[in-house]
Amino acid sequence: MAKGVNKVFLLGNVGKDPEIRATAGGMNVASFSLATAERAKGADGQWTDKTEWHNIVCFQRTAEVVRDYVKKGTQVLIEGKIQTRSWDDKTSGEKKYKTEILCNELTLLGGGAGRGGEGGSSYSGGSSYSKPAATNYDQRTPASQPDYADQGITDDDIPF
Numbered sequence: 001m002a003k004g005v006n007k008v009f010l011l012g013n014v015g016k017d018p019e020i021r022a023t024a025g026g027m028n029v030a031s032f033s034l035a036t037a038e039r040a041k042g043a044d045g046q047w048t049d050k051t052e053w054h055n056i057v058c059f060q061r062t063a064e065v066v067r068d069y070v071k072k073g074t075q076v077l078i079e080g081k082i083q084t085r086s087w088d089d090k091t092s093g094e095k096k097y098k099t100e101i102l103c104n105e106l107t108l109l110g111g112g113a114g115r116g117g118e119g120g121s122s123y124s125g126g127s128s129y130s131k132p133a134a135t136n137y138d139q140r141t142p143a144s145q146p147d148y149a150d151q152g153i154t155d156d157d158i159p160f
Contacts, residue, residue, distance in 0.1 A: 006081040006082055007079070007080075007081060008078070008079070008080050008081060008082055008101055009077070009078070009079055010034055010036055010054055010056075010077070010078045010080075010101065011036065011075075011076075011077050011078075011109075012034045012035050012036035012037070012054070012075070012076070012078075013034070013035050013073055013074065013075050013076075014032050014033070014034060014035075014070055014071065014072055014073060014074045014075075014076065015032070015033035015034065015035050015053065015072065016032065016033060016072050017032070017071055017072050018030045018031065018032035018066050018067065018070055018071075019031045019032065020063065020066070020067045027059060027060060028059070028060060028063035028064055028067070029057065029058070029059055029063055030057070030058040030059075030062070030063035030066035030067060030070075031055070031056065031057050031058075032056050032066070032070065033053050033054065033055060033056070034053070034054045034056050034076065034078065034101075035051050035052070035053055035054075036051070036052050036054065037049050037050065037051045037052075038050045038052070054101050055098065055099065055100040055101065056078055056080075056100070056101050056103055057100050057101070057102055057103060058103040058106060059102075059103075062103055062105075062106050065106065065108075066106065069108060070108070074108065074110070075108075075109040075110035076106055076107060076108060076109060077106070077107040077109055078101060078103050078105070078106060078107075079103070079104050079105040079106075079107075080101045080102050080103040080104045080105070081101070081102050081104065082099060082100075082101060082102075083099070083100055083101075083102050084097055084098065084099045084100075085097070085098050085100065086098075
């Protein structure tokens with residue numbers, strides 16, 4: 001059987017403040033809703049917006065970043081995969097389903113609450129990230145830029 005691809009990219013705004021919790025094993029988990037919008041011209045010639053809501057789940061270091069920097073209205077770019085969970089409802093015995101996007105990478109965009117508007121910062125959900133002290137990470141401080149001096153490129157080479 002051929003290998004399939006399950007990859008999702010979503011660019012949207014957070015619908016409400018994220019919910020943060022920890023598993024029994026101590027792993028941080030962040031959940032939030034993300035709104036994406038499409039604009040289409042209807043048969044009457046009028047433009048209409050259609051909003052789609054997505055359930056996002058982040059783990060480990062990415063969940064910590066969500067906890068510290070993501071609020072209602074924050075614009076983010078999510079890379080992840082779709083997963084549908086099912087369970088039996090305890091009260092009705094009915095089978096329930098929930099489709100979620102498991103976040104592999106999160107990029108903070110725009111100038112959401114408490115953010116400056118400069119650039120974006122990207123975080124992967126892998127366990128290779130260690131938790132820095134809160135004072136070591138300041139979203140308002142721009143990342144250092146490479147200076148390319150070792151490649152012989154100077155300001156005179158820039159055409160503008």
